[in-house]
Amino acid sequence: MIYSYSRLKRYADCPASFQYKYLYEMSELPTEPLVLGKTVHTAIQLYLTGTELENAVEQAILQEGELPVDRDEVLRLVEHPMVRKIQGGQVEQQFLIPLDREGVIQLQGYIDWYEQLPGGAVKLIDWKSNRQKYAPTDNHQLGLYSWYLSQVTGAAEVDAELVFLRYPYADSRQAYTYTSVEMEEARRWAMALATEIEDKVAELNLLDGGEDEHLFPAIPGKHCQTCSHASLCIKSVQIKPVKIDDEVDAQRVAAEVIRLESATSEMKEHLKAWAKEHGAIAVGDSSFDFVPSVSWNIDAEKLYELCSELHDRGLDVFQYLTLTAANLKKMGVTDAQLQLYGKQKTTKTFRLVKAKEAC
Numbered sequence: 001m002i003y004s005y006s007r008l009k010r011y012a013d014c015p016a017s018f019q020y021k022y023l024y025e026m027s028e029l030p031t032e033p034l035v036l037g038k039t040v041h042t043a044i045q046l047y048l049t050g051t052e053l054e055n056a057v058e059q060a061i062l063q064e065g066e067l068p069v070d071r072d073e074v075l076r077l078v079e080h081p082m083v084r085k086i087q088g089g090q091v092e093q094q095f096l097i098p099l100d101r102e103g104v105i106q107l108q109g110y111i112d113w114y115e116q117l118p119g120g121a122v123k124l125i126d127w128k129s130n131r132q133k134y135a136p137t138d139n140h141q142l143g144l145y146s147w148y149l150s151q152v153t154g155a156a157e158v159d160a161e162l163v164f165l166r167y168p169y170a171d172s173r174q175a176y177t178y179t180s181v182e183m184e185e186a187r188r189w190a191m192a193l194a195t196e197i198e199d200k201v202a203e204l205n206l207l208d209g210g211e212d213e214h215l216f217p218a219i220p221g222k223h224c225q226t227c228s229h230a231s232l233c234i235k236s237v238q239i240k241p242v243k244i245d246d247e248v249d250a251q252r253v254a255a256e257v258i259r260l261e262s263a264t265s266e267m268k269e270h271l272k273a274w275a276k277e278h279g280a281i282a283v284g285d286s287s288f289d290f291v292p293s294v295s296w297n298i299d300a301e302k303l304y305e306l307c308s309e310l311h312d313r314g315l316d317v318f319q320y321l322t323l324t325a326a327n328l329k330k331m332g333v334t335d336a337q338l339q340l341y342g343k344q345k346t347t348k349t350f351r352l353v354k355a356k357e358a359c
């Protein structure tokens with residue numbers, strides 16, 4: 001088997017998910033962030049190889065069109081100053097290299113951009129359309145890409161950078177210089193996982209078509225949110241009884257909740273597809289059906305007109321209008337200013353919080 005960083009990461013997160021996708025070759029539904037990311041990468045590749053910016057975006061949208069994406073959002077990400085700054089270098093390099101001396105285990109990958117400077121130094125960039133930033137050392141992706149570049153260029157160090165395209169220039173860059181020791185560590189990480197997978201696949205083959213859940217166990221966690229196999233995987237749910245005595249129990253139940261929610265939303269998607277074709281699905285005296293939700297889109301000028309008319313009729317429109325925190329932020333209204341007009345109210349909801357949100 002040929003390995004890539006994303007294959008290995010999937011195995012490290014959840015061996016069952018790896019098994020569903022790469023051993024059973026089960027199809028996966030495209031997700032909006034995945035399609036957006038692929039479209040942005042293709043558009044950047046086209047732009048950096050000479051296609052005019054807007055044309056690059058149009059072509060990428062046509063090429064990667066598994067799901068509709070917002071053209072303006074793609075354009076905004078692609079015209080990031082870091083992308084515009086690139087001159088020369090190698091764009092979207094595909095590589096395949098053996099991880100071991102014998103050449104049995106192969107690693108493949110795509111390097112978004114890299115350049116070897118005249119003195120021998122090597123720089124590499126990986127574009128990210130993620131909302132949440134992280135450091136290169138949080139995982140082994142750039143360590144592995146750097147290791148590959150060190151092998152083909154002879155560089156003892158590689159300057160690697162993640163560029164988060166949703167952030168302004170100064171905040172978008174997460175850079176790290178990999179030493180030969182760190183690059184070798186990344187290779188060892190990949191080699192150890194790939195060898196483990198090879199051994200398990202050999203064992204699985206000996207079972208002659210049989211299944212062994214212990215070889216590729218399901219490990220529920222945050223990654224279940226994006227898993228396409230949750231509804232199949234829930235057969236191994238382990239929450240009997242739902243009782244929380246300590247932190248380990250609490251973490252186990254929390255991970256199972258994410259897996260179950262993911263399975264539920266997958267099942268709902270299947271129901272939706274069925275209902276689209278055949279109509280409402282009855283469950284006792286209730287049913288799953290498409291229920292219209294109505295809202296009005298009124299531009300600012302017309303909204304002003306409507307409010308004036310209501311005011312003229314003697315209604316106090318401000319009793320009914322609310323300003324959301326997001327819109328106040330967009331208008332640059334600070335907490336200090338708001339304190340002059342009202343009292344802050346804080347309510348708490350119990351939900352899964354991203355690490356950055358929790359700070």
Ligand code: SF4
Nearest residue numbers: 014220224227230233
């Ligand atoms: S739902 Fe979660 S535990 Fe199950 S296969 Fe997917 S990622 Fe693994």
